Amino acid sequence: MSRFQIGPYELPNRLFVAPMAGVTDRPFRQLCRRLGAGYAVSEMVTSRKELWHTLKTSRRADHTGEAAPIAVQIAGTDPAMMAEATAYNIDRGAQIIDINMGCPAKKVCNVFAGSALMRNEPLALAIVEAVVAQAAPRGVPVTLKMRTGWCDTERNALTLARAAEGAGIAMLTVHGRTREQGYKGAAEYDTIAAVKAAVRVPVVANGDIDSPAKAQAVLAHTQADALMIGRAAQGRPWIFREIAHYLATGELLPPPPTREVKQWLVEHLHEHYALYGEYLGVRTARKHIGWAVRALPGGEAFRAVMNTLDSIDAQVAAVATFFDTLADTHRLLPQGLAANDDLLALEA
Ligand SMILES: Cc1cc2nc3c(=O)[nH]c(=O)nc-3n(C[C@H](O)[C@H](O)[C@H](O)COP(=O)(O)O)c2cc1C
Secondary structure, three states: OOOEEEOOEEEOOOEEEOOOOOOOOHHHHHHHHHOOOOEEEEEEEEOOHHHOOOHHHHHHOOOOOOOOOOEEEEEOOOHHHHHHHHHHHHHOOOOEEEEEEOOOOHHHHOOOOHHHHHHOHHHHHHHHHHHHHHHHHHOOOEEEEEEEEOEOOEOOHHHHHHHHHHOOOOEEEEEEEEOOOOOOOOOOOHHHHHHHHHOOOOEEEEOOOOOHHHHHHHHHHHOOOEEEEOHHHOOOOOHHHHHHHHHHHOOOOOOOEHHHHHHHHHHHHHHHHHHHHHHHHHHHHHHHHHHHHOOOOOHHHHHHHHOOOOOHHHHHHHHHHHHHHHHHHOOEOOOOOOOHHHHHHHHO
């Protein structure tokens, strides 16, 4: 896919990693970029000032070694606080600010933040205006991520998209589900196509893209400028280069060599421990390892054992042995990828 521009930043391609709280930390974003993603938005940072000093927020705001542009997502319900969060993150290196109106979870988004904002159009617009007013004079583009609407009867993505464009948004991402749907049901792409047809700013299509063929179908249906992939990249970050290759050539890449997958995972784990330390790092790495092995022969049994290990050495050694053993019989990674439903079951 050809290059793509957000504000002054040129991206190597049009395949983006979706922001996923608790997943797309810096090590995972860097891994996805290395394996073909052209752009990665960081996990959401709250606009609640009292939380900015917490370790969790400061880890999220740690962009050491990350390639430009550094895109930080913010969430909140108060325009003035969102403006402050914008300034705070720009001061700490954010080069693009993404406003989250796409997240359905209360525990993640706080009571009325995220996609709930789509229900209150004047407030949503006031937030966009406040963030743009803060970011534009500093040359920082503002992007917006939203769902198709609040519920089936209130599918207002189009209205909001037009208003946000008028307020100076540089790019719009639409996840093809309503807030009410959460992650259930299938994403629909008609609303994304309608938004794309209605605005001039680039539109990114998101939701249920889990294969090169699906990527091509979503592009064709929506005419979107770029694609954003979330859950399908969990445990399979090379999906970006698989999609890029397919879109460029019409051919599917063979699965990656098992030993290469091991290498990527072990390197990812070391980056992960470096950010979180041993105690938290080993525990939070379990989900990444679980995603990586879930569809592999012996993966479930391995996961159960791996979850009982609590040191870096033991965890890395177990992962290395699992993949080395698999590589003895499977030079290329065995296929049989779980569907998104399985991914959701894992998240629950
Ligand atoms: C674990 C998890 C965390 C998420 N966190 C965020 C978030 O912080 N901000 C956001 O805008 N969307 C968040 N999302 C939504 C994703 O960015 C994306 O819109 C959604 O998963 C649909 O894309 P997919 O089908 O490719 O996964 C999250 C999704 C998941 C599964």
